[in-house]
Amino acid sequence: MRSLILTAMARIFFAIMLAGSVWVLLRGHNEPGGGFIGGLVGAAGFATLALAAGVETARRALVLHPVVLMGAGLAIAFVSGVPGIVTDASFLTHQWGSLAGVKLGTTIVFDLGVYMVVVGGVLSFMFRLYEEDAA
Amino acid sequence: MTLVYALTIAAYVGCGLYMMLSRHAVRMILGLALLTNGAIFLIFFSGGIGATTPPVIPQGAEALAADAANALPQALVLTAIVIGFALTAFAIALALKAYRSLGTLDVREMQDAERLGAPDLPLSTPVKNHG
Amino acid sequence: MADAATLLVLWPVLIPIATAALTAALWRSPAAQRWVGMASLMLLLAASLALTYVVATEGVVAKQFGDWAAPFGITFVADPLSAAMIAISGVLAFAVGIFALSDIRPRHERNGFHPLFHGLMAGVNGAFLTGDIFNLYVWFEVMLITTLGLLVVQRGRAQIDGALKYAAMNLFGTILFLIAVALLYGATGTLNMADLARILPGMEMSPGLTASALLFLAAFGIKAGVFPLFFWLPASYHTAPIAIAALFAGLLTKVGVYAAFRVFTLLFEMEGGGLREIVAVVAALTMITGVFGAAIQWNVRRILSFHIISQIGYMLMGLAIATPVAIAGAVFYIVHHIIVKANLFLLAGAIRKAAGTDDLRKAGGLLKSHPWLAVLFLIPALSLAGLPPLSGFWAKFLVIDASLREEVWWLAAVALLVGALTLFSMSKIWMEAFWKKPVLVRATPRRVPVAFVAPIVLLGAVTLTIGLFADPFVEYARTATAVLVDPADYIAAVFPEEGPVQAAGTAYPGTANHSQGAVE
Numbered sequence: 097m098r099s100l101i102l103t104a105m106a107r108i109f110f111a112i113m114l115a116g117s118v119w120v121l122l123r124g125h126n127e128p129g130g131g132f133i134g135g136l137v138g139a140a141g142f143a144t145l146a147l148a149a150g151v152e153t154a155r156r157a158l159v160l161h162p163v164v165l166m167g168a169g170l171a172i173a174f175v176s177g178v179p180g181i182v183t184d185a186s187f188l189t190h191q192w193g194s195l196a197g198v199k200l201g202t203t204i205v206f207d208l209g210v211y212m213v214v215v216g217g218v219l220s221f222m223f224r225l226y227e228e229d230a231a
Numbered sequence: 232m233t234l235v236y237a238l239t240i241a242a243y244v245g246c247g248l249y250m251m252l253s254r255h256a257v258r259m260i261l262g263l264a265l266l267t268n269g270a271i272f273l274i275f276f277s278g279g280i281g282a283t284t285p286p287v288i289p290q291g292a293e294a295l296a297a298d299a300a301n302a303l304p305q306a307l308v309l310t311a312i313v314i315g316f317a318l319t320a321f322a323i324a325l326a327l328k329a330y331r332s333l334g335t336l337d338v339r340e341m342q343d344a345e346r347l348g349a350p351d352l353p354l355s356t357p358v359k360n361h362g
Numbered sequence: 363m364a365d366a367a368t369l370l371v372l373w374p375v376l377i378p379i380a381t382a383a384l385t386a387a388l389w390r391s392p393a394a395q396r397w398v399g400m401a402s403l404m405l406l407l408a409a410s411l412a413l414t415y416v417v418a419t420e421g422v423v424a425k426q427f428g429d430w431a432a433p434f435g436i437t438f439v440a441d442p443l444s445a446a447m448i449a450i451s452g453v454l455a456f457a458v459g460i461f462a463l464s465d466i467r468p469r470h471e472r473n474g475f476h477p478l479f480h481g482l483m484a485g486v487n488g489a490f491l492t493g494d495i496f497n498l499y500v501w502f503e504v505m506l507i508t509t510l511g512l513l514v515v516q517r518g519r520a521q522i523d524g525a526l527k528y529a530a531m532n533l534f535g536t537i538l539f540l541i542a543v544a545l546l547y548g549a550t551g552t553l554n555m556a557d558l559a560r561i562l563p564g565m566e567m568s569p570g571l572t573a574s575a576l577l578f579l580a581a582f583g584i585k586a587g588v589f590p591l592f593f594w595l596p597a598s599y600h601t602a603p604i605a606i607a608a609l610f611a612g613l614l615t616k617v618g619v620y621a622a623f624r625v626f627t628l629l630f631e632m633e634g635g636g637l638r639e640i641v642a643v644v645a646a647l648t649m650i651t652g653v654f655g656a657a658i659q660w661n662v663r664r665i666l667s668f669h670i671i672s673q674i675g676y677m678l679m680g681l682a683i684a685t686p687v688a689i690a691g692a693v694f695y696i697v698h699h700i701i702v703k704a705n706l707f708l709l710a711g712a713i714r715k716a717a718g719t720d721d722l723r724k725a726g727g728l729l730k731s732h733p734w735l736a737v738l739f740l741i742p743a744l745s746l747a748g749l750p751p752l753s754g755f756w757a758k759f760l761v762i763d764a765s766l767r768e769e770v771w772w773l774a775a776v777a778l779l780v781g782a783l784t785l786f787s788m789s790k791i792w793m794e795a796f797w798k799k800p801v802l803v804r805a806t807p808r809r810v811p812v813a814f815v816a817p818i819v820l821l822g823a824v825t826l827t828i829g830l831f832a833d834p835f836v837e838y839a840r841t842a843t844a845v846l847v848d849p850a851d852y853i854a855a856v857f858p859e860e861g862p863v864q865a866a867g868t869a870y871p872g873t874a875n876h877s878q879g880a881v882e
Contacts, residue, residue, distance in 0.1 A: 132313065167386025167477065174380050187372050187427060221320050225327065244541075251534060256526060263533050270540040277548025304547070307496055311540060314503045318536075321510060322529055328514070329522050344524040344601050347661075 099148075106148030110157070113141030121211050122204075131207035135214025142215070143222050151226045154219075162220035169212025176205035236276045243269030256326045256336040260319065267315040271308050278304025367416050371425040371438045371491060373409040374448050377402055378484035385476040392471040396463065399476050403459040406483065410452030417445035418838070422845060422855035424493065424556075433554035437493035437856050442842035443693060447490045447620055450700050453824060454612045455483050457817035461708055462605040464813035470603060473515040481508040482609070489617050493856060495546065495629075496553045498621060499539050502585070506532055509614065512606045513598060524598035531594035535584030542577035545570050546629075556856035559628045559849045575630045575637070582625070585618030588678060589647040592671045596655065599670075600663035600720075604711030607663060611670055612704030616696055619677045623692070627846040632684040642682035642773055649675030649780040656787045660722045662710040662795070665787055666703070669746065672780055673699050679761050679777060683768050690843040691760030694836060698745070698753040698828055705742040705821035712814045713739075713795050716807070722791065727800030731807035736796045738815070741822040743792065745829065747785035753828035756836065 117138035124130025146154035158165070179202055180189030190202045243265055250262025278301045286295055286302035295302075330336050333343065381402035385395040417423055417440050427436040440448070459479075466475050485504035492498050509532075513525040547553055549570045550561050565571070580591070587595040595615070599607050632638050652672025659665045677699070680692020710720075716732050717725035729736045745752035748759075758781055765774040828835050845851050 161389050163386050163474065163477070164389045167383045167389065170379070170383035171387055174376070174383055181369065187369075187376065217317070218320075221324055225324060251530075259530055263537070266534070266537045267540075270537050270544060273541055273544040274547065277544050303553075307543075307547075307553075310496070310500060314500070317507060318503065318533060321507060322533065325510070325514070325522065325526055325529060328517075329526050332517075332519050332522055338526070338530075341523045341526065343519040344521075344527065344597055347520040347601060 102148045106144050110141045110145045113137055113144065117141060117211075121207060124207055125204060131210030132214055134207075135211040136218065138211065139215045139218035139222070142219055146223060146226050151223050155223065158219065160216075162216045162223060164216070166213050166216030166220065169209045169214075169216060171209070172212065173206050173209025176202045176209060236272075236280075240269050240272050240276070243272060254338050256329060256338060259338075260322045260326060263322065264315070264319050267311070267319075271311050271315070274304055274307050274311065278307075367420065368423050368425045370409065370413045370416055371423050371440045372427075374406065374413060374452070374487040375438070375484055375491060377406045377409060378480040378487065382477045382480040382484060385480060386474075392468060392476075395471065395476040399480065400459055400463075402480065403456045407452040407456045410448045413440055414445040414449040416440075417442055418841075422851045424855040433552050433557040436497050437554060437556070438491045439493035439556070439852065439856060440491055441845045441852055441855075442838065443620070443623070443846060444490045446693070446697055446838065446842060447616075448487055450697050451483070451486055451490070451613055454609070454700060454704050454821075457708070457820050458605050458609045458612075458704065460813055460820075461608065461711070461817045464811040465603060465605040465711060467603075470515040473517065474511060475515050475606075478508045478511040478515070479606075479609070482512065482613075486613050486617055490620060493555045494553055495555055495558070495625075496543055499536065499543055502536055502539060502617075502621075505614065505617065506536060509610065512610075513602050515606070516601075516603055518601075520601045524601035528594045528598040531584060531591070535581050535591075538577050538584070539581035542574045542581060545574035545577070549574065554856070555624070555628055556849070556853045559853055562629055575626075578625050578630075579622070579637075579640075582618045582622040583644070585615065586622065586674050586678075587615045587618070587648075587671050588644050588674055589651050589671075592648070592652070595671060596664060596667045599667040600661060604663075604707060604714070608704045608707035608711070611666065611707045612700045615670055615674055616677075616700055619674060619696060622678075623681060623689070623846065626681060627689070628849050628852065632681065638682055638684060641678055642770065645675045645678035645682050646773055646776045647675075648672065648678060649776055653780045653783040653787070657783065660794075661720050662713055662722060662791060663707070663720060665791065666706050666710055669706075669784065669787065670703060672784065673703065673746070675780070676758065676761055676777060679765060679773060682773070683764050683770060685764055685768060686840075686843050686847050687767060688761065688764035689846055690836070690839040691757065691764050693842050693846075694760055694839040695757040697835070697839075698757045698825070701821050701824050701828070702742045702745050702754060705818060705825065706746065708814070708818050708821070709735075709739050709742065712810050712818060713791075715810045715814060717795060717800075718808060722794035724801050725795045726798040727796075727803070729796040731800075731804075732810065734815075735810065736792075738818050738822055739792070739796070741825055743788040745825050747788050748781045749785075751829050753825050753832070756829065756832045760836070760839075 117134045117136075119134075120129045120137055121131055121134030122129075124134065142154050142158060145157060155161075160168070176190070177187045179191050181187055183189065183191060190206070247262045247264075247266030247269055250258050250265060253259055253262065284296055284299050286299045286305070288295055326336060329341070333341055335341065381398060384398050384402075388394045388398065413423075422439065422441045424437055424439045427438065430436070462475070462479070482505060485501050485506075485508060488501035489498055489505065492501060510525055510529055513528060514521050543553065546558070549568060550558060550565070552558060552561065562571075584591045584594075599610055602610065626632055626637075630637075632641070649672045652668050652670070652675065655671065656665045656668035659668065673695075677692045677695050680688045680695065682688075712735055713725065713728065714720050716728055716735060719725055741752065745754035748754040748757070758777065762774045762777050765771075765777070
């Protein structure tokens with residue numbers, strides 16, 4: 097069953113939720129927020145799109161296969177911990193520097209990895225459940 | 232107040248255990264979710280609940296305020312919630328898959344694993360093996 | 363140099379995690395996943411052996427994640443026991459990886475075999491190395507979710523049925539674990555194991571702590587598959603593809619046993635409160651039910667699944683007697699058992715390939731068609747039953763000797779009886795699959811791939827080495843036990859200089875608030 101209202105609004109919601117998820121991800125830098133919550137919001141955006149316009153559309157919008165996204169995210173989170181090994185010999189010791197007055201650290205890379213793992217993980221379940229529903 | 236907390240946890244765990252005893256897979260998953268929540272509340276209460284400020288270091292300060300809440304149970308609870316969420320999602324997917332391929336959610340009727348290699352199986356019955 | 367040595371503690375976990383990430387990212391190309399996986403297993407084996415070497419020469423090594431000082435950060439500790447477990451699981455993962463090259467089909471790979479396999483190794487190694495009780499819970503969950511994924515890489519009816527039963531029992535077990543952790547935290551205000559080992563001896567056994575200890579015992583009991591909590595094991599193990607079943611059989615239950623040893627030597631005393639008696643009775647019943655459960659089965663994998671349970675009983679025996687001799691015996695037992703049990707499962711796969719069936723009643727004649735397979739079968743089978751000079755003999759000898767020294771006659775008698783019954787089960791497989799005339803005579807015998815034989819030979823060689831040169835292994839088990847019994851080394855490795863934590867209440871503002879909050 098396709099609802100006209102849902103289909104019409106889904107793309108707008110999708111865009112808003114995706115933007116919101118990125119905002120939550122970046123806000124986690126200094127305030128409550130971060131990769132996990134951001135990832136959940138982002139995954140909810142894709143799930144809305146999948147409900148309204150079908151799983152195929154959502155899969156195309158995601159570009160990468162959810163599992164690939166999950167693997168890439170885990171790899172990115174892993175890489176963020178490596179500099180710590182080089183500098184003071186402990187994994188996940190985060191490095192800090194500043195760029196144009198904004199404090200930047202490898203933590204944001206870690207959070208980005210978490211974000212991708214959460215989006216990929218939630219969607220790999222979600223898409224499969226939706227697809228089997230349709231079948 | 233402690234008694235209220237204790238009774239809350241007891242109610243969660245009691246309801247969860249009761250649901251776990253059901254033979255219906257979906258009830259079991261609901262029971263597991265309740266049990267997880269009971270455990271999470273327990274962590275939260277064992278960390279101490281009081282009128283304290285959030286454990287966020289204020290702007291300009293170097294350390295937590297003296298009356299800040301204990302951050303550790305919050306981290307533990309968050310981890311436990313995430314893990315509980317993932318496992319519940321997996322269990323639901325598994326139950327759905329089971330319903331689709333076995334046609335039932337009553338665990339008494341799920342006998343396929345037992346049939347694969349049951350000792351009292353007559354020899355003539357074809358045994359389905361994995362490939 | 364010291365830094366490089368301590369970094370070794372992290373590699374057995376980091377390598378599988380990176381591999382899981384990489385193989386998941388290479389989702390589209392199973393061939394690439396296979397090669398990345400094999401390369402990583404070799405690296406893992408090298409890192410594991412290096413870690414064991416460092417621990418054997420330099421003693422307990424500890425490392426803080428992110429350089430957060432203990433007890434606030436997450437600690438990884440490699441004492442001789444965990445190093446031995448890491449080394450043995452490295453060997454096992456390597457052997458199973460080779461076996462999987464031929465046993466795992468493309469459809470299994472499409473369902474995520476490679477990322478799940480390496481994820482499971484990360485979970486297992488993490489559980490062995492962590493020095494933080496909550497972190498142990500997290501690794502248990504990593505293991506649980508990857509195990510469930512591996513159980514259903516084959517999407518048949520039996521597999522889904524088995525996975526559901528596995529999930530129900532084990533999810534319940536991890537919740538018990540979580541509740542136990544919560545109670546422990548409430549009582550002590552810390553979760554770092556070395557810190558707990560300092561605080562707990564000075565504490566009164568309050569009802570909260572007693573409940574916590576019993577919940578730990580139940581949670582690890584479910585994981586280890588002891589009587590009466592083992593029902594998930596024979597309900598699920600025989601449904602998975604052989605390579606996966608061998609990995610489970612070798613490692614999963616032993617992680618539960620390892621955790622029990624860790625918690626009940628480092629944190630809680632076995633003395634007093636009837637804990638020893640409970641564990642002794644549970645151990646005896648576990649041995650007996652397992653071996654009798656196996657006796658009536660005709661499916662090779664089912665026989666072996668039940669034998670896992672009975673063997674767990676021997677390890678618990680060591681914990682129940684709790685003298686240094688007994689614990690050393692149990693440590694030796696765990697190491698021997700991981701190799702032998704996994705090898706038997708791999709052999710079950712080879713027998714299946716050679717005979718074309720799992721059902722012993724339909725098999726036969728393998729001695730004539732595959733004589734070398736018969737020889738390879740005898741090594742782990744006789745070792746499992748405890749015949750000299752194989753590794754199982756020394757393992758059983760050490761445990762039973764310890765129980766005789768403590769004059770726990772009945773437990774020793776049970777152990778000897780169960781050893782004889784194990785021999786019965788093994789000879790049943792031998793008679794039915796190898797000795798008996800085949801039900802159907804084939805003109806050309808079925809070929810068993812090299813990838814099946816190579817890991818069986820490797821693990822068989824390890825079993826023979828442990829059996830024939832038992833001395834250094836027993837010596838190592840004694841060293842491991844010394845650290846377990848007297849945790850001073852363990853604590854010193856985690857807290858190099860006497861740390862700030864003396865009274866829990868002052869170091870943790872939150873727990874100090876506890877009583878106030880409760881009063882309000």
